[in-house]
Amino acid sequence: MGLKEEYEQARNWIRHNLDFALTAKGDLSVFETNIRFIGGLLSIYALTNDKMYLEKAEAIGKLLLPAFDTPTGIPYALVNVITGSAKNYGWASGGCSILSEFGSLQLEFDYLSVLTGNNIFSIKVQHVRKFLTDIEKPNGLYPLYLHPKTGKWGSVSHSIGGLGDSFYEYLLKHWLITGKKDTHTKNEYDAAVFAMEKKMLFESKQSKLWYFANLHGTRVEHKMEHLACFSGGMFALQSANEANSTVAAHYLELAEKLAHTCHESYVRTAIGIGPEAFRFTSDVEAKAVSVNEKYYILRPEVVETWFYLWRITKQEKYRQWAWDVVVALEKYAKVEAGYSGILDVYSLPVNHDDVQQSFVFAELFKYLYLIFADDSILSLDRWVFNTEAHPFPVRIP
Structure with a gap:
């Protein structure tokens, strides 16, 4: 820069x-x-x-x-x-x-x-x-x-959101960072993802939105967390590295469905940025219900997924969605000394939490920058991002 x-x-x-x-x-x-x-x-x-x-x-x-x-x-x-x-x-x-x-x-x-x-x-x-x-x-x-x-x-609770998320991400990324030599972690990843698709992946009835629910024993909680929105990027990255074209196509389709769902959680708010978690019930879809789900603390996971999908598909909508976030951040999150979280994304005028999280620079702004930068900057064939968006070089065998 x-x-x-x-x-x-x-x-x-x-x-x-x-x-x-x-x-x-x-x-x-x-x-x-x-x-x-x-x-x-x-x-x-x-x-x-x-x-x-x-x-x-x-x-x-x-x-x-x-x-x-x-x-x-x-x-x-x-x-x-x-x-x-x-x-x-x-x-x-x-x-x-x-x-x-x-x-x-x-x-x-x-x-x-x-x-x-x-x-x-x-x-x-x-x-x-x-x-x-x-x-x-x-x-x-x-x-x-x-x-x-x-x-x-x-x-016995299961989630691809908070408390679970980056575990799955690191199984895939360790395979990639070793130049695909560590097939053991890829096999573990494949088995875990297969089980989650079978038990935790749902399509909403009204809007036909795909989402990962949380599982508590046998009880399904039809809630998807902002943190879980990273998974679209994970599946996009997987699809770009699969040798089997059928498997690659399946996970690219899943990545795009999840990216669309998370985008819907953004556009269904007053400020164009989504909540900490959103639910799927008979009354609402892709919207937060309780007060402790309506805040936004400058999380990057949705933009992260759009970054991977932009790099891999070159569909212009991912750049447009990212730009919409830039505009919303400047309008609603920017304050005198930096950028602040927002207490309720459904309410105007906004109330700030007066906290600037470190991941706004490490992740959110970095992914936004890279969406509009040339693909040669931190190319996905040569670099793997850790879960805080710090790039590590692929170790070519």
Whole structure:
């Protein structure tokens, strides 16, 4: 983007100030620290070859290792860098670890081992992957909670949205980042997606919109989360890399159906940007119902899906939809000091939450920029984005 002065300022800050061993207070989220900090630093290293970033990433990675000291090797969610102690969230089912968290470390930890030669990071995540391969999956589905001490599933809920999402994304992307050599994770991905299509994919009665519902035991909750809207991009990326043309066509069609559904959740609001979650009932389709579903916190998943579909299909509507989001963000989310989340996307005038999430820059603005940039910038044949949109190079065999 040519922002050289800003880049140098940021590099200087990272060099002199980014040291979790000195500045971190309290507990660190293993997942968030991994995808945001380690992922971001490894990505900058890949783009610049500046070893300072790699050294910072390795130092942070070492601070997270105590989280893996469990009887099963399934990591805890939180680690205290001062004491070295680790634990899970108090609200997580029965002291369990969360699927999307312990299952979304492999891209970063493997790449960290490749670059540093320190295999401890790769060993940790390979053990997690083997554990998940060997454990029984009810109806082929992965529950959202797993106890790190007993190795047993917690409450049997399933979602491709929050608490599940990036686990599936990383199965596909690890296959891609290894130059399609890691067929094991692709097989795991195929089996998981097949089970979800069978049990959790629905078409609405009125608008004929396809969506992934949440599953709680045998009870279906006909709600799709904004977080789950990433799945259209995942299926589009899968379709572009499938050798079997029939399989590729199936997943491209599914990707486009989900992209359309998520677009409908946007256009059925007052501001042209969608809610945190939307439901399908006899009365409403693709709309939020309760107050705690009506907010928008600058999430990127819908635009992320449109980015992949633009790159893969070149259908102009995906650029137009993205531009509509740009206009809506400028009109409703922009405030004096940046961009703010919105408390109710169905109400005008808007009320802001006065929070600017970091993923607005890491993901939302990046995907919007790339939709309008040339395809050669971070080409999908050469780069794989982690779940925070930090690009890693494909390791060509």
